[in-house]
Ligand SMILES: Nc1ncnc2c1ncn2[C@@H]1O[C@H](COP(=O)(O)OP(=O)(O)OP(=O)(O)O)[C@@H](O)[C@H]1O
């Protein structure tokens with residue numbers, strides 16, 4: 001037989017089989033088709049010793065990207081780049097690094113505890129056309145894992161856990177971190193790129209190390225928190241005057257731990273329900289920040305005020321936001337809403353989270369809000385010390401020492417200046433960036449601050465003396481008025497006495513004249529006199 005004849009025959013056999021299959025599908029009852037399908041698959045798995053697991057890219061009805069799929073994608077990244085012939089590339093971290101993954105229908109091998117497995121990337125093309133609000137893609141991608149059935153236990157247990165864990169870790173390493181801000185009940189985000197670090201933070205080395213250790217211990221303590229039955233979260237309260245580095249420290253924390261930041265603007269949150277929704281929407285490995293909590297809401301003693309409701313509201317210069325029951329258009333987030341947020345619903349959310357409050361006036365906050373357990377670590381950021389200045393000088397001027405440092409140390413011991421102000425003096429003043437000019441500017445600033453402080457102190461002394469004098473004058477005036485009032489009262493009493501005496505005398509006179517008149521009158525038959533007892537008595541005597 002010629003090859004051309006053979007091809008013609010094979011072609012006609014295939015065509016006949018296809019035709020027969022098409023006829024079968026068309027005319028065979030649906031139920032019978034299902035049964036045939038089922039048994040043919042069973043027969044196939046009986047002779048085929050491998051198990052296959054598919055991980056689809058999207059799960060559920062709401063087109064949620066499967067976490068397992070993206071973890072596997074990350075996990076297979078490095079293996080794909082060395083084994084697959086066709087790769088897909090993606091750029092992350094603002095064009096700084098490229099992530100590779102295998103293209104569709106590629107296969108890579110993996111080995112786990114001596115067991116070989118195979119991963120394949122594929123896609124289903126769906127024939128169904130549907131009208132949906134969401135853009136519908138017909139391609140459904142998946143990863144398929146194939147392994148021998150004798151390794152079922154190992155693969156379904158340890159191996160898959162290992163893949164998910166490593167994949168998630170790679171994802172966290174590669175991800176572009178985000179800074180979220182709340183708008184209504186949703187979060188909006190931008191790429192978080194802040195250069196702050198603990199190295200550049202001007203602070204005493206010992207305290208800095210303590211905070212870094214605390215963060216490091218927290219971020220690796222998943223098992224510890226699980227064992228002691230506490231939610232994996234930690235609260236930090238940063239307090240201190242403006243410009244002492246509170247916001248900078250939050251950025252440094254996020255950079256150290258590789259966390260996202262959720263910057264929560266409480267005044268833009270309508271009520272406690274919206275607050276709860278926002279918090280549930282936060283992801284693991286994040287820092288939730290409420291800046292200037294003393295200004296965000298009237299949380300500075302709401303509990304106390306509830307008792308004294310209606311008292312002294314006008315006296316407080318701080319703009320007030322509503323109390324628990326008040327109906328206003330502004331935020332109705334309450335202290336109890338915040339407390340629930342810190343240790344209520346949010347605690348139940350899985351994964352590690354830090355919560356950081358900042359304030360300029362720690363003493364104004366309700367103690368319930370900042371007690372240990374809610375705000376576990378209280379960190380005071382204060383005025384610039386010489387040690388902090390040295391770090392700033394190293395960062396800004398690349399200086400370890402300078403002959404002007406001694407004078408600066410002396411001045412920093414005598415006066416207060418925030419790191420922000422010191423940093424401002426250290427900014428380059430000339431194109432050449434002469435360090436001496438900056439240091440001299442700082443010395444000038446410190447000397448002025450010292451003079452201002454002395455003047456202020458003198459002013460305060462004068463003011464307090466003036467207030468004291470005013471107080472004394474007021475006191476004297478009061479005493480004078482009191483004495484005058486007493487004198488007048490005494491006079492009044494004297495007058496009343498005299499008046500009473502005069503009345504008594506008049507009454508006596510009146511009585512005696514009446515008695516005389518009665519004596520002149522005739523005595524009545526019954527022996528009683530018209531004019532009372534005096535006459536009766538005189539008659540009896542007679
Ligand atoms: N401890 C510090 N170390 C390094 N830089 C600092 C430090 N404190 C302040 N700065 C500098 O001062 C600027 C202002 O600091 P930051 O915004 O962190 O202050 P803050 O304490 O958050 O102030 P506020 O209470 O007004 O929010 C920062 O841009 C930073 O450059």
Ligand SMILES: [Mg+2]
Nearest residue numbers: 246247248291
């Ligand atoms: Mg700040």
